[in-house]
Amino acid sequence: MSRRRFMIMGINAAGAATGLLIAAPIVGDILSPVFYKSKQPWVMVADIRHVPVGVPTAYVVMLNDSGDAWQVPAVPRTVYVVKANLSNAVQLITLSNVCTHMQCDVHWDVNLQVFLCPCHGGLYSMIGTNIGGPPPQPLFRYQHKLVGTTLYVRNVLTEGQ
Ligand code: FES
Structure with missing residues (x-):
């Protein structure tokens, strides 16, 4: 593998990781009502x-x-x-x-x-x-x-x- 290709793969991996870090809280916030269980007592x-x-x-x-x-x-x-x-x-x-x-x-x-x-x-x-x-x-x-x-x-x- 060439150094150039290795650098491109590294940059792409860093971009994907950054995207996941940004998207995880947003997706969690959107999906949380589905999994939310009320703490309110009957x-x-x-x-x-x-x-x-x-x-x-x-x-x-x-x-x-x-x-x-x-x-x-x-x-x-x-x-x-x-x-x-x-x-x-x-x-x-x-x-x-x-x-x-x-x-x-x-x-x-x-x-x-x-x-x-x-x-x-x-x-x-x-x-x-x-x-x-x-x-x-x-x-x-x-x-x-x-x-x-x-x-x-x-x-x-x-x-x-
Ligand atoms: S508070 Fe205005 S109609 Fe009830």
């Missing part, structure tokens, strides 16, 4: 047999806002548990009570049959859809699971519909 809410169909029912549970559950103390959060009768099937939904406009607390208004935000009059349907006023999007939903009839949530929010 928190018991209630026995869902006590939640009537068609009546959003508020529960206060202690949830961590940080992924580091051992570092930050849990704070009380209101979770609205909804058994909604949709297309002749009862669907279980766990809603945040935080308005998506400017984060005021919404509440279920029995007379109007909507979630009402007292700050600017935002309205949401029983399943959290924004139906009036300034809220730009539906109420967020907590991730939930059932163990038997016991409902658990954790502080992982998804966009509603």
